[in-house]
Amino acid sequence: MSNEHVHPLFAGILERTAHKNGSPTTPVGDLHDKDTLFLGIYAGRVGNGEGGEELYLLTVQASGYAPIVRSAKSGRSFTLSWRQIIALAEAAGING
Numbered sequence: 001m002s003n004e005h006v007h008p009l010f011a012g013i014l015e016r017t018a019h020k021n022g023s024p025t026t027p028v029g030d031l032h033d034k035d036t037l038f039l040g041i042y043a044g045r046v047g048n049g050e051g052g053e054e055l056y057l058l059t060v061q062a063s064g065y066a067p068i069v070r071s072a073k074s075g076r077s078f079t080l081s082w083r084q085i086i087a088l089a090e091a092a093g094i095n096g
Helices: 008-021 082-091
Strands: 030-032 040-047 054-061 067-071 077-079
Antiparallel strands (some): 040 054, 054 067
């Protein structure tokens, strides 16, 4: 599986995790349509540094504080549960 859709910052992590586990990378998290509503708390934004154009808005869910990333380009959102984050950390070798 290609990591073309993954931000370069995270592509290396996915590759190392897949190599360590001897398995292909599998996307985790959930994509939501641009009309999906979330009650979120602002956590920051990611811009391109060239004029400050917003690329992503970062929030956390008001209940449970799970992260939400919204794409300024598509309007779609991505969520990752704490259970999924812990599973990623374990797959990356946090305990070893």
